[in-house]
Amino acid sequence: MSDLLGVAVLGAGHMGADHVRRIGGTVGGARVVAVADPDTERAGAAVAGRAGVSVHREALDALRAPGVEAVLVASPEAAHEEALLAACARGLPVLCEKPLTPDSASALRVVEAEARFGRRLIQVGFMRRYDAEYAALKALLDSGDLGRPLLLHCRHRNVSSPAHFTSSMLISSSVSHEIDATRWLLGQEITAVTVVHPAPSAGAPEGLVDPQLVLFETSGGAVVDVEIFVNSGFGYEVRCEAVCERGSAQIGDAHTMVVRTPGRAHEDVAQDYLVRFADAYDREVRAWVAAAREGGATGPSAWDGYAAAAVAEAGVAALRTGARVGVETAARPALYG
Numbered sequence: 001m002s003d004l005l006g007v008a009v010l011g012a013g014h015m016g017a018d019h020v021r022r023i024g025g026t027v028g029g030a031r032v033v034a035v036a037d038p039d040t041e042r043a044g045a046a047v048a049g050r051a052g053v054s055v056h057r058e059a060l061d062a063l064r065a066p067g068v069e070a071v072l073v074a075s076p077e078a079a080h081e082e083a084l085l086a087a088c089a090r091g092l093p094v095l096c097e098k099p100l101t102p103d104s105a106s107a108l109r110v111v112e113a114e115a116r117f118g119r120r121l122i123q124v125g126f127m128r129r130y131d132a133e134y135a136a137l138k139a140l141l142d143s144g145d146l147g148r149p150l151l152l153h154c155r156h157r158n159v160s161s162p163a164h165f166t167s168s169m170l171i172s173s174s175v176s177h178e179i180d181a182t183r184w185l186l187g188q189e190i191t192a193v194t195v196v197h198p199a200p201s202a203g204a205p206e207g208l209v210d211p212q213l214v215l216f217e218t219s220g221g222a223v224v225d226v227e228i229f230v231n232s233g234f235g236y237e238v239r240c241e242a243v244c245e246r247g248s249a250q251i252g253d254a255h256t257m258v259v260r261t262p263g264r265a266h267e268d269v270a271q272d273y274l275v276r277f278a279d280a281y282d283r284e285v286r287a288w289v290a291a292a293r294e295g296g297a298t299g300p301s302a303w304d305g306y307a308a309a310a311v312a313e314a315g316v317a318a319l320r321t322g323a324r325v326g327v328e329t330a331a332r333p334a335l336y337g
Contacts, residue, residue, distance in 0.1 A: 009034070080101045093122075132280075141242060151223055171316055178228075197212040212319065236275070
């Protein structure tokens with residue numbers, strides 16, 4: 001391996017371009033050597049001013065580019081499986097933005113491919129595990145000082161949703177973060193999902209069921225409620241409160257700048273996840289680079305990506321039917337403990 005880990009970035013949109021900026025910038029130990037996007041002009045713009053970076057239309061061409069030692073997948077989810085299977089076949093460590101793949105069947109194929117390779121190669125981009133507030137809450141719950149967790153109250157709000165967003169994507173794309181956070185914070189599996197919702201907000205596009213209230217039941221007897229509201233119109237907010245037998249703890253209320261003038265006070269509200277979780281993304285990629293330089297992976301695994309997909313599918317079914325839906329998963333391969 002060279003002094004700097006050679007990374008191929010697949011996808012040069014909002015997330016991919018931000019990772020290109022991050023690698024070799026706020027995160028050292030790596031450099032972008034190839035970028036792929038069907039829009040090659042966009043790909044070229046993402047790496048403008050960087051020497052020695054090849055630009056490709058096809059993802060698999062970027063994987064084969066000289067100097068590629070690891071892969072960062074930030075392309076649309078429909079393209080993930082092909083890229084992940086190709087990376088596993090070549091033994092390339094991968095950081096894959098969530099979701100791992102669009103559905104549990106394809107996610108399981110990725111899990112099985114990695115298991116056949118014999119060691120972990122894939123880290124899934126559930127960046128909340130790297131957020132300082134989430135890490136502090138995890139440490140507190142693991143300490144047992146508050147007793148057994150009984151409830152998690154979660155709030156997830158966006159300013160607006162992309163034009164292509166569907167009602168089911170509120171669960172499969174947005175609530176996927178709360179799915180992983182629940183499993184990680186509690187150390188429990190989600191066993192059933194129920195979804196209820198009010199009449200859609202006037203700010204939601206026609207036909208979009210927004211907001212929704214998603215209810216999880218867990219293997220340890222906890223209950224989790226998630227408010228997902230992707231057209232709140234005012235800001236990006238993520239909060240979580242854990243209610244336990246001997247106390248509670250809440251995160252997500254850390255203040256940004258507060259400006260006070262006569263008779264009023266003004267507080268900035270983040271408008272974007274890249275602002276709210278900027279430090280978490282830096283820590284996530286830094287951890288991935290360190291593991292990839294050793295030929296492996298850390299953090300959220302391909303199995304975690306598969307489990308999130310299985311829960312999301314149950315959630316989408318619950319939204320469609322109005323019923324409580326149980327979560328079904330395959331047997332966990334020995335690679336994942």
